[in-house]
Every structure is written in structure tokens, then in C-alpha cells.
Amino acid sequence: MKEKNKEPLFHIVKRDTLPLHQALGIRALAILLALILCGIITTITTGINPIEVYRSIFTGAFGSVRKTWITFQNVSILLLISLALTPAFKMKFWNIGGEGQVLVGGLASAACMICLGNKLPNGVVILCMIVASILAGACWGFLPAFFKAKWNTNETLFTLMMNYIATQLVAFFTIVWEVPKGSGKIGIINQNTNVGWLPQLFGSKYLLPIVVAVIVTVFMHIYLWYSKHGYEICVVGESENTAKYVGIKVEKVIIRTMILSGAICGLVGLLLVGGINHTVTTTIAGGQGFTAVLVSWMSKFNPFTMIFSSLLIVFMDRGASEISTNFGLNHSYSDILTGIILFFIIGCEFFITYRLQFRKKTEKEEQ
Amino acid sequence: METKTAAVSMRNVTKTFGSVIANDKVNLDIYKGEILSLLGENGSGKTTLMNMLSGIYFPDEGQIFINGKEEVIRSPKDAFDLGIGMVHQHFKLIDVLSATENIILGLPGKLNLKEATKKVEEICQKYGFEVDPKQKIYDMSVSQKQTVEIVKVLYRGADILILDEPTAVLTPQETEKLFRVLRKMRDDGKAIVIITHKMHEVESLSDRVAVLRSGQYIGCMKTKDTNVTEMTNMMVGHTVTLNIDRPDPVNPKPRIEVEGLTVRNEEGVVKLQDVSFTANSGEILGIAGISGCGQKELLEAIAGLQVTEAGTIAYVEDDGSREMLIGMDPKKIAELGVSLSFVPEDRLGMGLVGNMDLADNMMLRSFRQGHSPFTDRKQPRQLANDVVESLEVVTPGISTPVRRLSGGNVQKVLVGREIASAPTVLLTAYAVRGLDINSSYTIYDLLNQQKKKGVAVIFVGEDLDVLLELSDKILVLCGGQVSGIVDARTTDKNTVGMMMTRVGGEKNHEGEE
Numbered sequence: 069m070k071e072k073n074k075e076p077l078f079h080i081v082k083r084d085t086l087p088l089h090q091a092l093g094i095r096a097l098a099i100l101l102a103l104i105l106c107g108i109i110t111t112i113t114t115g116i117n118p119i120e121v122y123r124s125i126f127t128g129a130f131g132s133v134r135k136t137w138i139t140f141q142n143v144s145i146l147l148l149i150s151l152a153l154t155p156a157f158k159m160k161f162w163n164i165g166g167e168g169q170v171l172v173g174g175l176a177s178a179a180c181m182i183c184l185g186n187k188l189p190n191g192v193v194i195l196c197m198i199v200a201s202i203l204a205g206a207c208w209g210f211l212p213a214f215f216k217a218k219w220n221t222n223e224t225l226f227t228l229m230m231n232y233i234a235t236q237l238v239a240f241f242t243i244v245w246e247v248p249k250g251s252g253k254i255g256i257i258n259q260n261t262n263v264g265w266l267p268q269l270f271g272s273k274y275l276l277p278i279v280v281a282v283i284v285t286v287f288m289h290i291y292l293w294y295s296k297h298g299y300e301i302c303v304v305g306e307s308e309n310t311a312k313y314v315g316i317k318v319e320k321v322i323i324r325t326m327i328l329s330g331a332i333c334g335l336v337g338l339l340l341v342g343g344i345n346h347t348v349t350t351t352i353a354g355g356q357g358f359t360a361v362l363v364s365w366m367s368k369f370n371p372f373t374m375i376f377s378s379l380l381i382v383f384m385d386r387g388a389s390e391i392s393t394n395f396g397l398n399h400s401y402s403d404i405l406t407g408i409i410l411f412f413i414i415g416c417e418f419f420i421t422y423r424l425q426f427r428k429k430t431e432k433e434e435q
Numbered sequence: 436m437e438t439k440t441a442a443v444s445m446r447n448v449t450k451t452f453g454s455v456i457a458n459d460k461v462n463l464d465i466y467k468g469e470i471l472s473l474l475g476e477n478g479s480g481k482t483t484l485m486n487m488l489s490g491i492y493f494p495d496e497g498q499i500f501i502n503g504k505e506e507v508i509r510s511p512k513d514a515f516d517l518g519i520g521m522v523h524q525h526f527k528l529i530d531v532l533s534a535t536e537n538i539i540l541g542l543p544g545k546l547n548l549k550e551a552t553k554k555v556e557e558i559c560q561k562y563g564f565e566v567d568p569k570q571k572i573y574d575m576s577v578s579q580k581q582t583v584e585i586v587k588v589l590y591r592g593a594d595i596l597i598l599d600e601p602t603a604v605l606t607p608q609e610t611e612k613l614f615r616v617l618r619k620m621r622d623d624g625k626a627i628v629i630i631t632h633k634m635h636e637v638e639s640l641s642d643r644v645a646v647l648r649s650g651q652y653i654g655c656m657k658t659k660d661t662n663v664t665e666m667t668n669m670m671v672g673h674t675v676t677l678n679i680d681r682p683d684p685v686n687p688k689p690r691i692e693v694e695g696l697t698v699r700n701e702e703g704v705v706k707l708q709d710v711s712f713t714a715n716s717g718e719i720l721g722i723a724g725i726s727g728c729g730q731k732e733l734l735e736a737i738a739g740l741q742v743t744e745a746g747t748i749a750y751v752e753d754d755g756s757r758e759m760l761i762g763m764d765p766k767k768i769a770e771l772g773v774s775l776s777f778v779p780e781d782r783l784g785m786g787l788v789g790n791m792d793l794a795d796n797m798m799l800r801s802f803r804q805g806h807s808p809f810t811d812r813k814q815p816r817q818l819a820n821d822v823v824e825s826l827e828v829v830t831p832g833i834s835t836p837v838r839r840l841s842g843g844n845v846q847k848v849l850v851g852r853e854i855a856s857a858p859t860v861l862l863t864a865y866a867v868r869g870l871d872i873n874s875s876y877t878i879y880d881l882l883n884q885q886k887k888k889g890v891a892v893i894f895v896g897e898d899l900d901v902l903l904e905l906s907d908k909i910l911v912l913c914g915g916q917v918s919g920i921v922d923a924r925t926t927d928k929n930t931v932g933m934m935m936t937r938v939g940g941e942k943n944h945e946g947e948e
């Protein structure tokens with residue numbers, strides 16, 4: 069009975085907004101703790117020196133100039149998809165169809181490369197690819213938005229289903245365009261003529277997506293925080309009734325925003341097909357449409373924070389492949405490590421919003 | 436002097452949220468067999484104090500004694516075990532469950548609905564509640580839901596009851612019913628705390644009054660030894676005058692003409708039927724009626740937010756030319772040059788965006804101005820500063836999210852923004868709901884200022900006394916129909932009350948017999 073009268077060990081108390089450096093400090097501490105825990109687990113389960121594991125994760129991502137470029141290229145693709153999804157999420161529109169929007173964008177550019185490749189000059193083909201991929205992505209964004217605005221359908225299911233349609237479309241056209249017949253894949257498109265291959269910037273084949281990502285990041289930041297559209301998105305997301313009350317056309321904002329969201333995804337499809345892979349497969353988006361959801365939320369919809377979030381995820385992913393080859397560990401092993409790190413990063417948000425207040429021994433001690 | 440036993444004693448209770456001190460060394464005694472009114476302005480810490488008693492917050496410092504024994508209340512469950520039950524301002528019920536199911540929700544032991552129903556019925560009989568234990572929550576009126584909340588607390592054996600603004604959503608009749616029940620419970624030896632802003636309720640119901648001001652305990656006295664002015668002065672900290680001004684209308688001209696307006700809601704139920712009236716410039720048109728009688732639909736129809744079925748709404752310019760407002764959305768109405776301001780009932784759900792700061796909320800009306808694709812944040816910031824200063828809004832700054840402000844301050848922000856656009860028509864729905872007496876009078880003053888400027892003010896109110904003192908004319912709604920339009924200067928509370936319950940009021944009543 070005595071126990072019952074005791075004050076509990078600690079209380080959860082909401083904090084005021086923390087100063088930026090403290091919030092960053094907590095996050096850094098969380099990553100450090102996560103790495104230590106990962107090290108302990110590595111040693112216990114595999115007996116490998118964790119420092120070695122970390123080193124090879126790092127070499128995997130930044131071990132050579134080429135590896136570093138590829139890392140940044142991957143970061144920019146993931147970042148672009150995250151940026152594309154962000155306005156929809158800010159509007160509380162659960163767009164989990166990034167995957168499909170990227171795929172149709174890619175499919176559209178591949179279609180231009182294959183069908184127009186021999187008929188039109190290179191510049192015109194590329195122009196067609198840009199327009200087609202953006203339109204295709206926008207269309208994939210428009211459909212769920214239109215149904216949501218008109219009949220209030222559930223956008224989560226709708227966008228998810230659109231992913232499967234996109235995958236099936238790509239699968240279908242893979243058979244139509246397969247080279248050679250019966251191989252079940254398209255292979256590198258226009259390998260001899262390079263028609264429709266996006267140009268290299270400053271002689272680097274990795275730079276184009278990075279430049280596009282930088283431009284879109286800045287654009288998205290300005291669009292969301294300083295434009296009238298961005299303000300409308302925010303109001304609609306917070307309260308549809310308030311939006312109607314001030315005469316914002318909610319349907320229009322939903323459709324407009326999703327067209328933008330889809331269009332940027334379509335652009336990513338263009339970069340993947342025209343700039344990086346020069347072919348299209350059903351797995352070309354590689355699940356990044358879903359990873360981007362995580363990146364966008366983890367960064368609290370802040371475009372600049374997304375740079376770091378996507379860097380972290382790509383870094384871990386690239387490192388993962390490296391340790392699986394170096395130590396003969398399964399690729400899932402690095403997924404476990406990524407999981408632990410993400411858990412700490414997301415979990416530390418709790419300590420940024422709340423603080424624990426421990427029981428005071430006596431009144432005097434407190435003073 | 437006190438012969439009664441203290442059911443609850445709070446000693447030096449302090450609670451801070453970040454840098455804000457919500458309660459500062461508060462001492463409070465609650466006695467059995469007594470109804471205590473807890474008074475204080477918005478944000479003075481009444482609800483926080485009671486939340487500590489009911490286990491929602493934990494005090495930073497201080498002790499709580501229950502029946503003379505020091506206790507630690509760590510959770511709502513601890514509070515229930517000590518016999519403390521709180522009925523919150525916002526009901527915490529599950530819509531698809533029945534009354535009984537809600538009442539026994541979360542209780543340990545086997546589920547025995549039959550027995551529970553019997554016990555619920557017993558409680559209802561004992562205190563005179565009218566609840567059908569099998570009725571689903573979604574079928575219930577606000578007052579019935581509240582009854583379920585109270586029964587829920589009693590079912591768990593509470594003998595210390597806390598009610599947070601229980602009458603804010605009730606009609607006068609429902610309030611009377613609630614008070615009868617509360618008196619019965621008091622006579623049964625229960626300790627009751629009621630938080631309210633309505634002074635006449637304090638006077639008619641409570642035995643004792645305790646006053647808080649900015650988190651500090653100011654004093655406590657017997658209700659019969661005090662009066663409204665003294666209580667208000669204690670709450671506010673300085674002398675206030677409680678007279679509602681009613682200047683005579685200057686040169687009133689028709690401004691809004693509504694003719695034969697009929698509105699159905701989404702379920703197809705008629706909410707307004709053949710409503711016609713004229714609102715004049717320079718006048719306050721009060722709208723009275725039991726809640727849900729079409730007030731909301733009427734205002735929203737004028738503001739362009741409600742689909743109408745029949746009838747017309749015309750805006751009359753000074754020179755007599757007319758603009759039809761029907762079928763237009765708020766943006767089109769604004770583009771016509773009609774300056775119409777609307778203070779809706781649901782402040783954070785409709786008028787403001789809770790998560791945005793003051794400056795961004797000021798922008799809601801004006802962000803479209805100019806051709807630039809970018810928003811201009813300088814003017815809204817200026818406006819926010821002006822509103823904070825002129826209406827004495829209590830806020831840490833203009834970049835604080837609006838939802839963090841207390842109810843009265845939220846309303847000041849909303850009203851401040853709406854009148855800043857120099858409207859010619861001002862629609863307000865329950866403008867003082869949940870506001871303390873001082874803020875309420877600030878709002879009345881603001882409305883009167885607008886009236887003097889020649890604005891046509893339409894004021895939907897729930898407090899008949901205020902309607903009668905403030906309005907020039909009163910339109911009484913009953914079940915979506917116009918029950919009558921009366922001159923507020925010559926009519927009385929009784930007449931309006933009768934008109935609220937029966938179309939045409941007493942005259943009609945006699946005619947039918």
C-alpha cells in the first residue's frame with residue numbers, strides 16, 4: 069500500500085520549442101547511440117569487428133570517386149521523389165503512389181525513345197520525352213485527385229492501386245518492345261545511336277539528376293513556404309472548412325497539387341530512363357516511391373532536411389551491399405542496421421517534443 | 436467555522452508548461468455536500484487545476500489531500516479509485532456504442548450488459564436523469580451526451596464531481612434540468628465543482644465561489660455574501676463596469692434582404708424554411724433560438740457557404756442597387772466588392788487554422804491580394820501586431836500557433852481579423868461562447884463600434900439576457916422557421932423564450948388550444 073502513495077519515477081512533460089542546436093544535439097546523440105548499439109549487435113551475432121563493418125559501409129558509399137558519384141546520384145533521385153510527394157502530404161493527401169508515377173514517367177520516355185528514335189532528330193526526341201514523362205506522371209497524379217475531389221474516394225487505396233496498374237503497363241510494353249524477341253526485357257535502348265539519351269553535364273554522366281534535384285529542392289522550398297499556392301495547400305491540409313470559409317476552392321487545390329506531385333515523379337522517371345538506365349523495367353523505381361514517404365515525413369516536410377534524410381538512407385543502402393560482399397553477410401543484415409538507426413532517429417523526436425521529469429528526492433534538494 | 440469535511444484539499448499546487456505558469460501555489464478546499472463554482476478569466480488555470488485532480492496532469496509541486504489523507508494521483512484511474520470524476524468540456528464518448536456500453540467502457544471485470552443497464556437505470560432514477568441506456572451516442576442530442584458523461588462518472592462511484600463548462604452547449608431549459616440534478620447530488624452528500632463563465636448560473640447554483648487569476652488563487656467566499664460585480668472584479672483584478680451599451684441606430688438602411696430562404700442539409704432534412712427578413716445598416720439584429728434551429732445554416736447561407744434550395748439573398752448598396760448573393764462562394768462575394776465578415780461558431784475548425792501562427796491566420800482573408808504568385812507577409816504581420824495590441828490578446832508573440840491561445844484570445848484574434856477588413860456586414864455566431872465575462876464585454880464593445888460605423892451586424896446568441904440588452908431587433912427562429920421578429924427594446928425574456936419553443940410564441944399557443 070505504501071508503494072501506491074509514492075510519486076511515479078518520472079513524468080512525461082511537453083517541452084517548449086527547443087532551440088535548434090539542442091534539437092540537433094539530441095539527433096546527433098541518437099545516431100551515435102544507434103551506431104554503438106549496431107556495433108554491439110554486430111559483435112555478438114557475427115563476431116566481426118564493428119569498426120570494420122562501419123568502415124566498409126563507408127567505403128561502400130564513398131570508397132572511390134565513382135562510388136561517391138553514384139551515391140549522390142541515388143540521393144538526388146530519392147530526394148526528388150520525396151520532394152514530389154511533400155506538397156501532397158502537406159495537404160494531408162496520402163499519396164503513396166510515387167512508385168507508379170515514376171514508372172509511367174519512365175515508360176513514357178522509353179516510348180518516345182523507341183517509337184520516335186529513328187524518325188526525329190535527337191533534340192526533338194528529348195523534348196518529346198520531357199513533355200511525355202511529365203504528362204504521364206501528372207496524369208497518374210490527377211486521376212486519384214480528381215476522384216477524391218469529386219466523390220471523396222480514398223486516395224491511399226487509389227494511389228496504391230495506380231502503382232500496380234503502372235507496373236502491369238510496363239510489364240506489357242516490355243513484351244511488346246522486347247529485344248531480342250523472347251528475352252523478356254527491353255535492353256539498352258538506342259545503344260548505337262544514343263538517341264534520347266539525356267546529355268551529360270560538364271562531361272559527367274552523374275551530374276544531371278543532381279542539378280535537377282538542387283533546382284527542385286529550392287523551387288519546392290519557395291513554393292511551399294512563400295507562394296500563394298503553398299499557403300492554400302497548407303490551409304486545405306489543416307482544415308478544409310477554413311479553406312472553404314475563405315473561398316479557397318478545395319477541389320481545385322487538391323487536383324492542382326497532385327498534378328504537380330505526379331509531374332515531378334514523372335520527371336524522375338525521365339531521369340531514370342533517359343539519363344541513368346537507358347532502359348525501362350518494372351523495378352526501375354526500386355521501391356523508392358515508398359522510401360520517399362519515409363524521407364518526407366522524417367524531415368517534417370522540410371526540403372532541406374530531406375537532403376540529409378535521403379543521404380542517410382542511400383548511404384546505409386550502399387554500405388549494405390558492400391558489407392554483404394565483403395563479409396559474406398546477407399543483404400538483410402544491413403537492413404537490420406538501417407532499421408536500428410531509423411528507430412533511433414525517429415524515436416529521438418519524442419525527446420525533442422517531451423522531456424522526462426524525474427521524481428525529486430525532497431523539496432529542499434530541488435532548491 | 437466550517438462544519439463540513441473537506442473532501443479535497445489542494446495545498447501549494449504548482450504546474451508549469453514550459454515557461455508558462457498555469458497554476459502558482461494554489462490552495463483550494465472542496466467540501467462534501469456543496470457546489471463550488473470555480474471562476475476565472477480564460478487562461479487563468481481553472482481547467483489545469485482540475486485536470487491535476489482528475490489525473491490528467493501531474494503537479495510539479497504541492498500536495499493533494501483526499502478526505503484528509505495525502506494522495507498521489509498519477510492517472511485518471513487513480514482519480515477514479517479516489518472517487519474523483521470529471522466531465523470534460525469536449526465529450527469523450529464513442530459514437531457507435533450505446534449509453535451503457537460507453538459507461539462501462541474500460542472497467543475491469545466481466546462484461547455483463549444486463550446488470551450494467553440495471554445499475555445505470557438505478558442511478559438515473561435516483562438523481563432524475565433521463566437516459567435510455569440502449570440508445571446509441573450518435574442518436575443523442577448534446578444534452579443527452581452530457582448526461583451520459585455524468586452517469587458514467589457516477590457509475591464509477593465518484594463522489595467528487597468536476598464539471599468543466601457544462602452549460603456552454605445547453606439550452607436554458609436543459610441547463611435548468613442539469614442544475615436540478617446537481618442540487619440533488621449535492622443533497623446526497625457529493626462534492627461538486629463547476630467551472631462556468633455565466634455569472635447568473637454561479638449565483639443560482641453554487642454555495643461557494645473560488646476565484647483564480649492568472650494561475651493564482653485569489654480568494655473564496657460564500658455565494659450568498661457576494662455579487663456579480665465583486666466576483667468579476669476579483670477575477671479581472673480591477674474594477675469593471677458591466678453595462679452593455681446600446682446606442683440608437685443612426686440612419687439605418689436595408690443592407691441584407693433575405694426572402695423565402697429554404698435550406699436542406701446533406702441528409703435532406705429541412706434546416707431553414709421560408710425565412711425572410713431584412714438586416715439594416717447601423718443596427719444589431721439578434722438571432723435567438725434553441726441550438727440547431729437553423730442559425731448556423733442561415734449565417735452560412737449569407738456567407739456563401741451553404742447550398743440553398745429556394746429563396747433569395749440580396750445585398751443592398753447605399754444607393755439602393757442590389758446584388759444577388761445566392762449561389763456565390765465567399766471568393767465571388769468578395770470580388771463583387773461586398774465586404775462581408777463572418778465569425779463562425781467553430782473558431783478553430785472554420786475561422787482559423789489552429790496550427791498556423793497569428794500572422795499567417797491574418798493572411799487567410801487577404802492572401803490573394805496582388806498579382807504576384809508570392810504571399811506578402813509584411814501586412815499580415817502588421818495586422819497581427821495591431822490586433823494583439825488593440826484587443827489586448829494574451830500571447831507570447833505573433834508567431835505562436837493560434838491553438839496554443841486560450842479560447843477568449845482565439846476569439847479576439849478571429850474577430851480582430853474580421854473587422855479589420857472594414858466590413859459592411861458582420862455575421863457572428865455565438866461570439867462569446869466559452870469566453871470569460873471580461874472578454875465577452877470586449878466583444879460586445881467591438882460589435883457596438885461596428886454598429887456605429889454603419890455596419891449591419893447579425894448576432895446569433897444563446898444568452899437571452901445579452902440578446903435583449905445588445906440587439907436592436909431580435910429574429911427568433913424555431914425549428915428553421917421565423918417565429919417572429921421583435922423589437923429588443925420593448926420585448927421581454929419570457930416572450931422570446933416562448934417564441935423559441937413555438938412558432939409565433941404565446942399568441943399562437945393560445946390560438947391552438
